[in-house]
Amino acid sequence: MARHDARNWHDFTEMIGLLCLVSSILIQHGASGQRVKVEPEVLSYPGQTVTLRCAFPDSTGTQLTMVTWIYEPKDGERINIAVFHPNFDPNYPDSPLKGRVSFSHNPPDMMSPSIQITNVEITDEGKYICEYATYPGGNEQGITYLVMLAKPSNSASVTTVTAGTKPVVVARCMSANGRPPAQITWVTTANGNATSKSQPSVNNTVTVSSEYLMVPTPKDNGIDITCVVAHRTQVKPERFPMNLAVQYAPLVSIEGDDNNWYIGRTNVALTCQATGNPVPTSVQWKTTSGVTPDTVQITGNVLKVLKVDDNINTTFVCEANNSIGVGRNQATPLLREPPVNPSNAGMVAGAVIGSLLALLLVATLIFVLVTRSRRHQQGYRANGGSDMKTRIFGGGKNGTGGAAGSGGGGNNNGPIYVYNESSSHQGLGEKNNHHQPFNMGGRPEVVTTTPTAQDILLSNELDDAEKRKFDELEEEERYDHFSGGAPILQLRPPHDQSDMIGDYLDDDMESQRDGSVISRTAVYV
Known part of the structure; x- marks a missing residue:
């Protein structure tokens, strides 16, 4: 491979040499009139064969007597290495190049006396001079520099x-x-x-x-x-x-310390990161006091605080080691009071406000229901009631009289008694549909009851149906359409006196809150 490269370089240098020779000839001929034409520089590698060209193309009017090649080392004196005279054979005087230098043509041509140097060496580098002896002009020369290359x-x-x-x-x-x-x-x-x-x-x-x-x-x-x-x-x-490649002791950093160590905080993790060249061989956590709190867990390079309390008030140190040295870093928790969570406070405030609003809404609903119930009851006492027809009769304030004690109307402050048409067995009773017991004097005992919330709700639900039933019943049993005159008594025939109480039928009597009993069929005006 090396010889192949050398051969390629040899061909390349020869081509460069020819181009340089032509250009130098043209330049020298036009500028200085030099008639010896050579290559200014020739490159070669050790071990190659190099050709140093020389020519005298125009010898008109000049007699070429002899040509001599002279070698001048970089640090030395000139040495003749090749001489040619037309009347003699070529001569190669003693020199470092003897045996490796020769004329390119045999016999040499005075017009083109080029030479070759085989197996060139680095020491062959230097100045080579092609010199003509002419008549009548004297000596004329051209200089070529041989540059030896060595690929490093x-x-x-x-x-x-x-x-x-x-x-x-x-x-x-x-x-x-x-x-x-x-x-x-x-x-x-x-x-x-x-x-x-x-x-x-x-x-x-x-x-x-x-x-x-x-x-x-x-x-x-x-x-x-x-x-x-x-x-x-x-x-x-x-x-x-x-x-x-720079070796250094471990550089240690601690991640996870957000400077928010408040009492009661849980699961706080600190991670020890260590870099170095060579890679750290060990990473460990310790405290400056030498005592690790019970709420601290260490796994590899991670230190985990399960719960922040007063025992955490210490300094945690992370150390890493390699062959160069030891690196460390530390974290000192600054304990704080537990923070107020704005989100929780808002939720609590919202819950309280919501509860108050809910209570207010319920109270308002109850008030409205009670008010409506009272209005309906008053309306029933005035209009006759519902399915359970209510009759209101006035009694004396002393609780002893019937119609005799009332002047212009009944007493609406007494208990409410109803007649339930849906049951033929109950008959006379209060709104709670219970018969009132009679005392020893023949008068019914009056038991006063207060309407419950259930009664109020049921009355509201049954309003429409009761009103319709009452309207139908009024057409059949209307006792308050009379006007003026004395009380009218409806008596049974003499032969039917089993249910009589005094002069009245037992089912015709209605007890009052004052303890009196008044006939239902009697109308007072």
Whole structure:
């Protein structure tokens, strides 16, 4: 592969040489009138065969007597390496190139006395002069520079360092055994400086080395750094990307401390995060007092406080270790009073207000129902009632009289008695549908009852139906349509006196609150 590359470079250099020769001939002919035409520069690799061209294209009016090739090293004196006279054979004097140098044509051509050098070496680099002896002009010459190339071996590496305060070498780059010397540059965001140096190497080559120095810090670990080597033998610069390696003790941080340690808070977790190079080998929690509260649980790098109380009033320390050192961080809870939860306060206030509104609504509903019930009862006493027809008769204030004690109307303040037409067995009774017992004097005992809420609700529900029934009953039994005159008594025939009480029928009597009994069939005006 190396020889194949050398052959390609040889062909390339020959083509470049021809182009340079033509251009130099044109320039020299037009500008200075130099008539010896050569290539200004020829490139070659060690081990290759190189051709150094020379020509005297226009010899009109000039006699070419002899041609000589002279070698002038970079640091040395001139040496004849090849001589040709038309009347003699070619001659190759003693020189470092003897045995490897020869004229390209045999016999040589005075018009084009080019030479070849086989198995060229790095030391063959220098100045080559093609000199003509002419008549009558004298000596004329052309100069070619042979440049020997050596493709270098390039490499780069980073140096593992420890974070500190002094500049150290963090990366190295080298271009070894190259010719000409390589150019080394650095590309990085790290804050440092590069130094380079060159030194001779084997076969007259040069080795170039460069170092990057900086004060390493933990944040520099892993930063990109690239060594770039540029050389004449390379089509494009060779790049070596790397990452800085900086070792440092663990850096510890604590997550989860929101500085809200209030009494009664539960399940508070602190997490210890540790980074380092190399990676930390252990992470542990401890307290400055050396005593871990009973309400604290530690699992790996997580410290969990089950409940915040006075025992938590300590300092928690997290420590991490690696081969470089120890890193630590700490958290000290600042105990606070339990906060007032605005959301709970709002809920409580809302519940209280809602309860008060509900009580107010219920009270209003009860008031409305009671008021309506009283109005309905008053209306029934005035209009005759409902299914249970209510008759109201007035008695004396002393509770002893019947009609004799009442002047212009009945007493509406007495108990309410009803006649329930739906039951033929109950007969006369109060609104609670119970018969009233009679005392020993023949008068019914008056039992006063107060309407219950159930009575009020039932009366409201039965309003319409009772009114309709009452209207029907009034057509059949209307006793208050009489006007004027004395009381009218309805008596049974003499032969039917079994149910008589005094002069009245027993089912015709109605007891009053004052204890009197008044006939139902008698009408008072």
